[in-house]
Amino acid sequence: MTSRAETSPTSPRVTRARATGSGASVGARLRERRGQLGLSLRELARRLEVSPSLVSQIETGKIQPSVRTLYAIVSELGLSLDEIFELSGSSGPPGSPASALEGAGPDASEGEPPGRGTAAPVQRHADRSALELESGVRWERLTAWNDKDIEFMEAIYEVGGASSPDGKLVRHSGREFGLVLSGTLDVTVGFEEHVLRPGDSISFESTIPHRLHNDGDEVVHAIWVTLGRYQ
Numbered sequence: 280m281t282s283r284a285e286t287s288p289t290s291p292r293v294t295r296a297r298a299t300g301s302g303a304s305v306g307a308r309l310r311e312r313r314g315q316l317g318l319s320l321r322e323l324a325r326r327l328e329v330s331p332s333l334v335s336q337i338e339t340g341k342i343q344p345s346v347r348t349l350y351a352i353v354s355e356l357g358l359s360l361d362e363i364f365e366l367s368g369s370s371g372p373p374g375s376p377a378s379a380l381e382g383a384g385p386d387a388s389e390g391e392p393p394g395r396g397t398a399a400p401v402q403r404h405a406d407r408s409a410l411e412l413e414s415g416v417r418w419e420r421l422t423a424w425n426d427k428d429i430e431f432m433e434a435i436y437e438v439g440g441a442s443s444p445d446g447k448l449v450r451h452s453g454r455e456f457g458l459v460l461s462g463t464l465d466v467t468v469g470f471e472e473h474v475l476r477p478g479d480s481i482s483f484e485s486t487i488p489h490r491l492h493n494d495g496d497e498v499v500h501a502i503w504v505t506l507g508r509y510q
Contacts, residue, residue, distance in 0.1 A: 438497070457480060458479075
């Protein structure tokens with residue numbers, strides 16, 4: 280993340296992906312990467328402009344990061360969201376395409392993203408890797424492999440859920456494209472406020488400070504794509 284501006288069918292679905300992110304494994308990977316870079320916990324916290332206690336609780340799996348904090352951490356540590364998704368695992372059986380990709384990260388993504396040429400092209404709903412984040416936000420990856428060029432996911436915002444605290448915006452590299460499937464999603468981009476209802480879509484440069492939030496009374500499901508976040 281390059282900024283401290285705080286740097287993200289038309290009815291609700293009944294079924295939900297069974298996969299869920301393991302806070303302990305994600306936190307352990309973050310701690311491992313921090314050690315590889317020779318960063319102390321306090322130094323990382325200083326760069327992120329958060330408390331050392333918050334970083335420690337994330338690394339030990341005691342709490343889940345917010346969207347803003349997760350973006351900031353992976354950017355500072357040189358990780359990709361796909362690597363974090365892989366740590367979340369899958370409910371698929373051993374040997375399935377999803378489980379075969381487990382543990383693939385940025386190192387494996389040099390050249391062709393792992394699995395692009397060999398994994399099945401279909402990502403089954405029940406086998407999605409998912410991340411439960413703070414503030415009522417859940418991301419479910421919609422690709423069956425680690426793709427360094429694109430983040431393609433279903434974003435789920437519970438009532439009151441938001442990508443960052445009220446009044447604080449996120450910005451990072453790339454371009455974003457979103458399509459709301461259900462609920463009402465409020466999107467702040469720069470100084471403009473947009474209200475998206477089912478069928479509405481939006482696109483914007485991710486370098487513009489932005490915030491996604493659900494101020495309605497219904498869970499929001501949206502398809503979200505980010506291109507070029509690691510360029």
